[in-house]
Amino acid sequence: MKSNFILLSIVVSFFLINKSYADQKQLVGADADYGEHLFGECVTCHNSTGLGQGIPKITGMKTSQFITKILAYKTKEKENAVMQMVAERLGEEEINSLALYLSKLK
Secondary structure (H helix, E strand, O other), rough: OOOHHHHHHHHHHHHHHHHHHHHHHHOOOOOOOHHHHHHHHHHHHHHHOOOOOOOOOOOOOHHHHHHHHHHHHHOOOOOOOOHHHHHHHHOHHHHHHHHHHHHHOO
């Protein structure tokens, strides 16, 4: 029984470390200060709290969650003409910087 618990702990730890590594890997070139600067454009719709009327909340998201969502707009998997236009202009560094900055806001 004890060995099963130890084995389970090792497996869970592996997945947690691997997920953390994946998030770090996605954030190549990320700079929270640059993300804050870029967020200045987002406040037009999302306002300074990251939540506009009828607009989804973008603050406090996990970095991987934000990246997945913005890439879905960029590849037009998600439909919203404004967000598609915004996402198309963002490169990897900008997306990662925004993700890092927004993940720190509540």
